[in-house]
Amino acid sequence: PALCNPRQPAQPDAGAGAEQPALLKQLMSLASPKAQPVLLRQATGAATPKSQKLTTMDSKVSGLFCEPSEGRELREAPRREAPVGVETLPATSLARLSEVLRSDGYLARFVRDSKRATHISMTPWSESRRTPGVAVRKANFIVAAPQDYPKAVTERMTVPAKTSVTAIYRLHEPADGGLEFVVQFCLHDIPFGEDFRVQESVVFQPDSRGGVRATRWVEVMWIAAVPAAYQSLRVATEQKYRSDGFCGRFVEDLRIAVTA
Numbered sequence: 001p002a003l004c005n006p007r008q009p010a011q012p013d014a015g016a017g018a019e020q021p022a023l024l025k026q027l028m029s030l031a032s033p034k035a036q037p038v039l040l041r042q043a044t045g046a047a048t049p050k051s052q053k054l055t056t057m058d059s060k061v062s063g064l065f066c067e068p069s070e071g072r073e074l075r076e077a078p079r080r081e082a083p084v085g086v087e088t089l090p091a092t093s094l095a096r097l098s099e100v101l102r103s104d105g106y107l108a109r110f111v112r113d114s115k116r117a118t119h120i121s122m123t124p125w126s127e128s129r130r131t132p133g134v135a136v137r138k139a140n141f142i143v144a145a146p147q148d149y150p151k152a153v154t155e156r157m158t159v160p161a162k163t164s165v166t167a168i169y170r171l172h173e174p175a176d177g178g179l180e181f182v183v184q185f186c187l188h189d190i191p192f193g194e195d196f197r198v199q200e201s202v203v204f205q206p207d208s209r210g211g212v213r214a215t216r217w218v219e220v221m222w223i224a225a226v227p228a229a230y231q232s233l234r235v236a237t238e239q240k241y242r243s244d245g246f247c248g249r250f251v252e253d254l255r256i257a258v259t260a
Contacts, residue, residue: 085248094177180203192233
């Protein structure tokens with residue numbers, strides 16, 4: 001698994017909405033006089049999981065998310081890791097997949113139905129200012145928190161019933177063909193939830209037998225070291241999201257959506 005360097009966070013991608021200074025001005029106007037100096041330090045200081053939450057939750061700012069390993073772009077799938085799945089969508093095309101993914105309601109409907117998400121808020125798709133040609137979309141929602149934690153965790157920490165989630169979606173159509181879909185998300189309220197990011201990538205390519213082939217990768221990227229007493233949590237977290245991530249059900253759902 002990749003370990004992100006918290007000293008070198010991803011740069012803000014403002015393609016999904018408003019500029020950070022405008023957001024800061026709005027937050028300052030709502031804060032009490034005593035809270036304003038603290039808020040100003042958090043919003044303008046070095047990026048940490050807590051300041052990252054401040055600048056991403058309930059805002060239109062894409063936020064500071066974790067750079068993937070191998071020096072690749074956020075939109076790119078892993079080059080060295082083995083995929084977790086390869087599936088075929090027989091009765092569709094890349095153009096139809098792009099149309100469905102870019103529609104206003106598809107992703108919101110998917111997280112609602114597949115993850116039982118509530119309080120869903122999504123920005124429209126817009127072109128990334130950081131990487132021209134890449135479409136970016138940000139979402140906030142609430143889902144049930146995992147409860148199958150190791151005993152070493154539940155004995156020491158309270159596990160909430162629900163957790164807020166911030167997700168950044170990226171969609172890219174390379175010049176040499178294909179379609180790349182990447183989502184990176186943070187589960188803010190679970191134990192050590194702000195110490196890792198989950199990134200799932202799907203690359204769609206024309207299949208020689210007809211239709212489209214979908215290849216999926218899942219990465220759990222840590223931005224902070226987990227204490228030795230909780231190493232079982234790290235192992236369990238990586239196993240969970242590799243086997244029950246966002247994009248497994250997503251490809252199956254797309255298979256139905258593209259024929260609707």
